[in-house]
Amino acid sequence: MPQIECRNLSLAYENHIVVSDLNFDVNAGEYICIVGENGSGKSTLVRALLGLKSPSSGSIRFGDGLSQNTIGYLPQQSSIQRDFPASVREIVLSGCRSSGFSPIYSKRDHSIANENLERLGISDLAGHCYRELSGGQQQRVLLARCLCAARNLILLDEPTAGLDPTVTAEFYHLIAAINRDGMTVIMVSHDIPASLHYASHILHIARHPLFFGVTADYVKSEIGSHFIEHFHGGDVSV
Amino acid sequence: MFDLLTRMFSYPFLTRALIAGVLISLSAALLGVPLVLKRYAMIGDGLSHVGFGALAIAVAVNAAPLAVAIPIVIVAAFLLLRLTENSAVKGDSAIALISTGSLAIGVMVISASTGMNVDVNSYMFGSILAMSSSDLALSIILSAVVLTLFVIFYHRIFAITFDESFAAATGLHARFYTMLIALLTALTIVIGMRLMGALLISALVIFPPLTSMRVFKSFRSVVISSAILSVCCFTVGMMISYAYSTPTGASVVCVYIAVYLIFALIGAVKGRIK
Structure with a gap:
């Protein structure tokens, strides 16, 4: 199928x-x-x-x-995100949902996030503020989050x-x-x-x-x- | 300063107002972060005006104020949220419509029942005498609920605030969490508005996140900073109110204004140095 x-x-x-x-x-x-x-x-x-x-x-x-829930989705950017205070790591981690109902991200979530940051060449940006990145960098961050969820x-x-x-x-x-x-x-x-x-x-x-x-x-x-x-x-x- | 605090704590009604106020302030600040970031901050303002109308009606018909106000404001919260989400209705003007409408109804009801007197003034701008021990109990329960839910759902709240469509695509019920935040905000506003005043209560929701965002750049630091600011500013505001016999609500908001300016300055200097 x-x-x-x-x-x-x-x-x-x-x-x-x-x-x-x-x-x-x-x-x-x-x-x-x-x-x-x-x-x-x-x-x-x-x-x-x-x-x-x-x-x-x-x-x-x-x-x-x-x-359906394991499709990785990269939406169009919204106006809310442009001045949102969030670090790159926070955003990429929000794509990880393997921990289910736990309020804390598991070790596995962290390693998935790190892997995808590495894969897209933005590991060095992990601690940076999202709104201060260039358009291309922002799109890579959202793609990394998308890959975490996919x-x-x-x-x-x-x-x-x-x-x-x-x-x-x-x-x-x-x-x-x-x-x-x-x-x-x-x-x-x-x-x-x-x-x-x-x-x-x-x-x-x-x-x-x-x-x-x-x-x-x-x-x-x-x-x-x-x-x-x-x-x-x-x-x-x- | 310690001396001032000890003297304040020797009055039971001041102790009650301080503890309840700090807890309400903390809840409002935490809920304020997603509300401000999602551009729903106006909802807080709208709800407080609806709360004013509801309290006026409760007093006029001699009913328990909270028993009347809580259900009305919760219904209003869901209504306002729908209006804000539905762009066809033009959310912000709809909120202004509802809030000025309820304010007018409230004033009419009060003037018809008791005549315009000190009561109206204390509704609008708050009264330190308003906190009974049952209000204190309510604010303890409310803040416990808000804190617990915020910790448990922290990552979900972040995901939904940052990007609702992505969160929904991963299977989160975005609407449910937004509703939950609106519901808790409604409760916080109703319980806090007699202390802070209907016209000033929404400052507790809006100031802490906006102030924190001037300096802090991650979601977590903004949340933590908002929580700390809410507790400190409220306490300092109450002390000023006690020392100089100024109204509580206005004193707290003035402290927030001062802190906002300081944070804006720090943010500007930090940006310059970079």
């Missing part, structure tokens, strides 16, 4: 159906980009995958060692929004490396060239699912080529 199996999924936002008849599978190790225009239901789909919203019809099933799949919601091109490129490299290590990646993205470059599969939605399949087929498809041309003048290398 795939890690996530969506069948005939319909999602509503404030009683309006935003996406219907959605069918797709996510298998271990894949890198899926969800693309589509603003208001096409991408965020609603993310909330449904996380269990924060129930589908109006159809089903989302989890398998292959994945359960068993085998991470879900990223426009992770490079607001980052400069160099930092964005570094961030994509990081995600690609994490994906090569066996982590399934689902990313909502506006960045079409990067999606085509890195993703193994593309899900294009706009009320109805317009395309789901491997990236190479997407580029050749009518909707794919049209979308790429429309947004980027066709100047895309895969």
Whole structure:
């Protein structure tokens, strides 16, 4: 069974159906980009995958060692976080939930947090204040927290929004490396060239699912080529 | 200073007010940290005004003040939280609507029943004589509950305050914890408002976290600093109130203002040195 199996999924936002008849599978190790225009239901789909919203019809099933609560989630940054007094370690640890109901983080939680700080190259920032970091560093901190919470799949919601091109490129490299290590990646993205470059599969939605399949087929498809041309003048290398 | 404290403790009503006040102040400061960080600080202000209206009605119908005020303020807390979460209704103006509305109703009820007199003044700005021994018992229970829950749920409160959607995605019932904080804030405000005054009680919620945030940069240090500040500032405020016969609530808030300015200065100097 795939890690996530969506069948005939319909999602509503404030009683309006935003996406219907959605069918797709996510298998271990894949890198899926969800693309589509603003208001096409991408965020609603993310909330449904996380269990924060129930589908109006159809089903989302989890398998292959994945359960809904072990999806690592990287949300878009909120305005609250910008001046929040918190150390990097406090934030990364908040992704660790292996201790269940205990009010104290276990040794295991601390070692998971340290491992992920190390993995993203931000160990030296552990004692720093989150609000004093650069945008790219903040995003790495949130990614480390996301990895602490993830068993085998991470879900990223426009992770490079607001980052400069160099930092964005570094961030994509990081995600690609994490994906090569066996982590399934689902990313909502506006960045079409990067999606085509890195993703193994593309899900294009706009009320109805317009395309789901491997990236190479997407580029050749009518909707794919049209979308790429429309947004980027066709100047895309895969 | 010791002499002053010993003299204060020789009056049972002052001892009661000091102990109850310190405990209420501590609870308010702890709850204030997530409230301020989540931009819900206005809820504290709204609740105190609703509490004022509720107390006025209780006095008018000759009922026990807390028996009337506690349920009304708890209902208001849930209502205000919904309004704040639902951006379509424009949360901050809705809070202003409810708080000025309840203030007006309270004043009308008081003037119709007893006439505008000293009572109104003591409701609005607090009275040191207001704390009975049952109020003291209530504040001990309340602060014990707040402290226990805060310690047990500390990491969850952090996770939800910092990032509600991430916390919810890992399976935390974010709404439940926010409701719990709102409920405890409602209780703290109702119990503390006759001592501090309806117009001043929300200072206990807002000042400690905002002051601490000027200097401290991790969640834990902000929480600890808020707790220490709340106890110290309240005690100093009461001593000033006793020594110079000033109103308690206003004295405490003035101490908070002074400490805030000092912390802001320290924060600015620290930032400069870096």
